[in-house]
Amino acid sequence: MAGYSVGQVAAFAGVTVRTLHHYDEIGLLSPSERTAAGYRRYAGPDLDRLQQVLFYRELGFPLEEITTILDDPGADAQTHLRRQHELLRRRIARLEALVASVETAMEAARMGVSLTPEERYEVFGEFRPEDHAEEAERRWGGSSAWTESRRRTASYSKADWERITAEAGALVTDWHALFAAGVPAASPEATAVAERHRAHISRWFYECGYEIHVGLGEMYVADERFAANYERVADGLAAYIRDSIAANAR
């Protein structure tokens, strides 16, 4: 009884029996042996191959392409591992871009800043770096009209609105007071405000850990849409807030 049955392999690898049947049908993964009764028997190398298959599949490769990749005689195990490592890193980078975009959106909603359609699709557009840009340019005759075209107002729940804005306003006021009094951004007083700011976001909007919070701080300075909200109170306040947030995170 060398090797494993379809059911065993399926349960083990987390796929269905049908999937293994399918892979056999299309020649992607045929068990190296069959019993007298015609039962599939999967041996060690078959499992190796299945793992590779699942790996590339998870990364969205079509099965036919996986077949050619795995049947390439010029590629050994090392080659595959390197490629997989690279593919994973790219995919993760992509998802982290999405995370950043979501965080921007969350913060935009929180602060009442509106994003243009273009901004909202920014991360999706990355798919075709230049191709896309010139296409857009060509089709809409300059993106300015498109960019400025419309800004929508975010919809808020009305009940908590006053409380939330009052709280947020108090935070900015406190920061401003410290800033105006010349209290350093890294002082306990300033970082205390930062911590309240973080708690405020976590309570009313979304779970805001220190890492995300620091990211927000950077955004308040780097992104003029957000910076404007603080800079109109006092010149340099955005940077002050960023610094106190950073100090609070340590």
Next chain:
Amino acid sequence: MAGYSVGQVAAFAGVTVRTLHHYDEIGLLSPSERTAAGYRRYAGPDLDRLQQVLFYRELGFPLEEITTILDDPGADAQTHLRRQHELLRRRIARLEALVASVETAMEAARMGVSLTPEERYEVFGEFRPEDHAEEAERRWGGSSAWTESRRRTASYSKADWERITAEAGALVTDWHALFAAGVPAASPEATAVAERHRAHISRWFYECGYEIHVGLGEMYVADERFAANYERVADGLAAYIRDSIAANAR
């Protein structure tokens, strides 16, 4: 001419016109307006919705589920953003587990350590935490036989084999000499060996940055399969190597 045509939206969002037609057909995303001639006109809210659709689609949700998610009247924009944030974080964590698994496999191949089938599927098995474990237990009557069942020998290219092992052996020898002489792991001598070790891996096996290198160092101590390779030379050598790698990374 308020709104955008299918072609514009398609090019903009990075999907095909056919896809938009399809989404219209199944009621996932119907343009809020049509021209007199029956042309689809997508307005702002439609674009918002499309972005949500693409987001959930990228995370592998079936379109029907996306429909119900987006049509849920109890969920507002904030809810979606939070959910998306959470989903992304999970997916990234998953992929990072895969990265770790690939790195382990790369290192296993490099050091000639063999992994059991179970170990190779470790990361895939994570899908069904307990369910899977007991299933496996039930079906194979104790995993020990399965675990120990077979270890295969990794296949190497024969030509470079001698050179590579000689180099790797020299590294261990050098480390051992320093270790035996009582030279600190953080000393320039020890970290120099660590740097050569990193270069060795990068040259012969895979791109090994400092972060990965530190990860390997941890693995040499934490994972007994790797630890054994160093501990049999001298007691405590694995930890010494780990420390010198960590020191070298700073």
Next chain:
DNA sequence: GCTTGACTCTCACGTTACGGCAGGCCGCAG
């Protein structure tokens, strides 16, 4: 030795999420 329930086999049709045409209407530049 025979039944029984779990497992397996091979068709074979159904489903999802589109891709890719065909045949015909719209709209504007020349």
Next chain:
DNA sequence: CTGCGGCCTGCCGTAACGTGAGAGTCAAGC
């Protein structure tokens, strides 16, 4: 008014399986 590109609605094709149907297989228990 005539292209020519864009858009329309079918409609068929495809990938990667899901989901039985009907029948053979195998280890366990009576």
